[in-house]
Amino acid sequence: MTAPLPLYDELPAGSLGGRLGWGVFGDTDQRGTINHLTPEIVESASKLVKRGVTFPLDHPIGHFSPPIVKGRLETQHHVIEMADGLAMDDYYDAYFPQGGSQWDSLAHFGYERDKFYNGASVDEIRSQNRNTIHSWTATGIVGRGVVLDMPAYFESTGVAYRPDETFEITSAHLDGAATLQGSTRKPGDILLVYTGFDRWYESQDHAGRTEITQRKTIAGLARSEETARHLWNTRVAAVASDNLAVEASPGDFSADAMPFGFLHQMLIGSLGIALGELWKLADLVADCRESHVYEGMLVSTPIGAPGGIGSPANAILIK
Numbered sequence: 001m002t003a004p005l006p007l008y009d010e011l012p013a014g015s016l017g018g019r020l021g022w023g024v025f026g027d028t029d030q031r032g033t034i035n036h037l038t039p040e041i042v043e044s045a046s047k048l049v050k051r052g053v054t055f056p057l058d059h060p061i062g063h064f065s066p067p068i069v070k071g072r073l074e075t076q077h078h079v080i081e082m083a084d085g086l087a088m089d090d091y092y093d094a095y096f097p098q099g100g101s102q103w104d105s106l107a108h109f110g111y112e113r114d115k116f117y118n119g120a121s122v123d124e125i126r127s128q129n130r131n132t133i134h135s136w137t138a139t140g141i142v143g144r145g146v147v148l149d150m151p152a153y154f155e156s157t158g159v160a161y162r163p164d165e166t167f168e169i170t171s172a173h174l175d176g177a178a179t180l181q182g183s184t185r186k187p188g189d190i191l192l193v194y195t196g197f198d199r200w201y202e203s204q205d206h207a208g209r210t211e212i213t214q215r216k217t218i219a220g221l222a223r224s225e226e227t228a229r230h231l232w233n234t235r236v237a238a239v240a241s242d243n244l245a246v247e248a249s250p251g252d253f254s255a256d257a258m259p260f261g262f263l264h265q266m267l268i269g270s271l272g273i274a275l276g277e278l279w280k281l282a283d284l285v286a287d288c289r290e291s292h293v294y295e296g297m298l299v300s301t302p303i304g305a306p307g308g309i310g311s312p313a314n315a316i317l318i319k
Helices: 032-036 039-046 122-128 150-157 171-181 197-202 206-215 225-233 264-270 282-291
Strands: 054-056 076-082 087-093 102-104 141-149 190-194 238-241 274-277 295-300 310-312 315-318
Touching (some): 039 141, 039 295, 141 171, 150 190, 190 282, 264 274
Parallel strands (some): 190 238, 238 274
Antiparallel strands (some): 102 274, 102 310, 141 295, 295 315
16 A cells, blocks of 8 residues: 655755655656546546536637746747648747746756756756656646636635735635635645636736736735645645736745745745646636536646646646
C-alpha cells in the first residue's frame, strides 16, 4: 500500500521560509501534483459527463492585446497561398505560449534563484529539459474540473469585490464558495477559480486594456502560506483561473517578502503545483449558474515541446 503523502506542515522547511515539496513524488520527478491524476481519478471524472455539452477554455490567440506582461510581443499571423491557390498554409511570429490561456510548467518559476522544483538548476532546465512542459504531454492533463464562482460568493456575502483590484481570495473564501454551490472538494481536483477578470477585460476598450497592463491590480488567490498549505493539503492536481497569475497581482518581489510575496515561488517552485492562467471561464460559469452543476471532465493537452517553459491550455470541460 502506498504511504500517505505528508501534510504541508510535515514537509521539510525551506531555506527561504515555507515548506519544500521536493522528493515527495520521487527525487527525479518532473510532474509535481499532476501525479495526483491517476487512472482511477480519470475514470471517475469520465462519469461526470451527463449532457455531452462542451466548454472550450482557451481564448483566441491575440485576445490579450496589448500583451499584459511586459516583454511579450503581439503575435503576428501570416497566411501563405500555395500551389497557385490550390492550398493554403500559415505561420506565426512572436508567439508566446504564455501570452494567453496557458499552463506554467514547473520550469517557469523557482523556489529561489537557480533552484527550481526538485532542485533543478537553470542549466539543467536548459540542457536536460528538466521540469519543462513536455513532462505533462505523455498523459495529458485529465481529471475532475471543479469551478469555484468567486463573484457569486462575494455577492452573496456582501463583500465589496472587483476583479480589477488587488483583492486576495483566501482559503476560507474558496471553502465558502464551494459550500454555497454545494460543491465537494476531492483529492486530484483541477480547481477552476473564476474571478470575473475575463468578463471585465472584455468590457474594456484599448485604453482600459493598456492601463491594466501598467497597474496590474488584479484579484486572485491570497499571497500567503495559508494558501500554499490549503492547496497542498486538499491535494489539488492543478489550479487554473481566468486572471493573470492565479494569485493576486501585483506581486511583491522584494527579498523580505520571499517566498510568499509572489506565490509562484511556493506553488510552482516548492510544491510543484500546476498553474493555468487567463483561461476562458465565463461561458462555463454561466452554465454552472443555470444548471447548478459546477463540475465536469476536464481534458487538456499541453504541447509536446521538449524544453518548453509554457503551453497553451488546449483545454475543454465536458458536462
